[in-house]
Amino acid sequence: MTQQLQVSPSDTFDQSTIEKAAKVLVWSENGDSVTFGSLFEKQKTIVVFIRHFLCGACKTYVEELAKVPKSALDAAGTRIVVGGCGDWPVIKLYREHTGFTSEIYAEPTRTLHRILELGATMRVSGGAPIRRYAPNLFFTTVKSFGTQRLLANLSLYPKIGDTAQRGGDFVCGPGLDITYGRRMVNNVDHIDVPELMQVAGVAYTGDEDAQAAS
Numbered sequence: 001m002t003q004q005l006q007v008s009p010s011d012t013f014d015q016s017t018i019e020k021a022a023k024v025l026v027w028s029e030n031g032d033s034v035t036f037g038s039l040f041e042k043q044k045t046i047v048v049f050i051r052h053f054l055c056g057a058c059k060t061y062v063e064e065l066a067k068v069p070k071s072a073l074d075a076a077g078t079r080i081v082v083g084g085c086g087d088w089p090v091i092k093l094y095r096e097h098t099g100f101t102s103e104i105y106a107e108p109t110r111t112l113h114r115i116l117e118l119g120a121t122m123r124v125s126g127g128a129p130i131r132r133y134a135p136n137l138f139f140t141t142v143k144s145f146g147t148q149r150l151l152a153n154l155s156l157y158p159k160i161g162d163t164a165q166r167g168g169d170f171v172c173g174p175g176l177d178i179t180y181g182r183r184m185v186n187n188v189d190h191i192d193v194p195e196l197m198q199v200a201g202v203a204y205t206g207d208e209d210a211q212a213a214s
Contacts, residue, residue, distance in 0.1 A: 004198070005194060005195045005198050006195075007191060007195045007198060007199055008182055008191055008195075009182075010179075010180045010181055010182060010199075011181050011182055011183055013116070013178045013181055015176070017115060017116070018176050018177070018178055019037075019176055020115050021036055021037070021112055021115045021116055022035060022036055022037025022038075022176050023035055023036070023037065024036045024107065024111050024112040024115065025107075026039070026083060026105035026106065026107045026112070027087075027088040027105060027106045027107070027108075028088065028091070028103070028104075028105060029088055029091035029092045029095065029104060030088075031088055031089075034105075036107075036112055037176055039081050039103075039105070039172075039173075040081075040172035040173030040174065040175075041173060041174065041175065041176070042173070042174055043077065043078070043079060043173060043174055044076070044077055044078045044079075044171065044172070044173050044174055044179075044200065044201075045078065045079050045080070045081055045171075045172050045173050046078060046079070046080045046081070046169075046170070046171055046172075046196060046197075046200050046202075047081050047082075047083060047169075047170040047171075047172055048061070048062070048065065048080065048081070048082050048083070048167070048168075048169050048170070048190065048196075049082075049083045049084070049085075049113070049116075049118060049167035049168045049169075049170075050062065050082060050083070050084045050167050051084075051085075051161075051163070051165050051166060051167045051184075051187060052084060052085055052086055052160050052161035052162060052163055052165055053084050053086040053090045053091075053094050053159075053160040053161055054157075054160040054161075054163065055163075055187070057133070057134040057187065057188045058167065058190070059094075059097070059098055060133050060134065061133050061134075061190045061193070062082055062094075062098040062100050063098050063099060063100070064133055064192075064193045064206075065080055065082070065100060065193060066098060066099040066100040066101065067193075067206075068080065068193065068197060068202065068204050069204065072197075072202050072203050072204045073202055075202075075203065076200065076201045076202040076203070078200055078201070078202055079102060079103075080102050081102060081103045081104070081105065082100060082102070082103070082104045082105070083104070083105045083106070083107060083112075084104070084105075084106055084107075084161055085106070085107060085108060085110050085113060085161035085162055085165045086106055086108060086159050086160045086161030087106055087108045087159035087161075088105075088106040088108075089156065089159055090106070090156050090159045090160060091104045091105075091106060093156065106161075108159075108161065110162065110165065113165060116168065116181075116183070117183060118165070118166050118167060118168050118183050118184070119166045119183065119184075120162065120164040120165050120166060121164060121166060121186065121187070131188055131189065131190065131191070131192055132192045133188075133190065133192060133193070134188035166183065166184040166185075166186075166187070166189075167184050167190065168181065168182055168183040168184055169181070169182050169184075169190055169191050169196050170182075171196075171199055171200045179199075180199045180200070192206075193206060194206040
């Protein structure tokens with residue numbers, strides 16, 4: 001039997017908020033735009049909003065998301081989508097350096113973030129438990145330096161997004177429905193991947209990675 005993990009409670013989102021958010025355009029790595037709602041209209045979708053494309057802690061989190069087996073997602077009829085507040089030309093490079101193979105979208109106007117009340121702060125920690133993917137400030141700082149090396153092309157720096165933007169973790173659809181949604185309260189407050197998979201009904205504990213490496 002899979003152990004039930006302690007998961008932070010979902011925030012609330014009324015239907016009018018969801019419908020408004022669903023109409024906002026997001027951009028793919030090829031510069032094509034689709035509505036946010038179309039991402040989960042026909043399938044249950046885990047939507048992770050990273051803070052921005054230079055956030056080292058979020059990069060680590062997306063690397064963890066990339067480890068979730070496609071077979072486990074397929075068995076649950078679920079996919080994972082990542083969204084950032086920067087511009088779409090950064091996405092391809094971000095994908096290469098995170099190993100995340102599913103869809104990544106950009107919403108540079110942050111209209112979607114405001115509708116979902118994701119908020120903005122430079123507070124690194126406080127107000128939430130320490131997360132497994134970002135155990136301390138030193139770790140986060142070191143990872144941020146690593147991410148800066150990703151974007152060695154200086155022309156991409158203005159496209160990374162607002163560095164004060166917070167993110168959040170959602171389970172949406174099928175249809176215009178948010179079954180779980182949690183706004184980050186600080187800069188290292190994504191709920192850990194096994195907990196997110198649990199609320200999405202995906203059989204993944206993270207222990208599989210350790211067993212595969214041994």
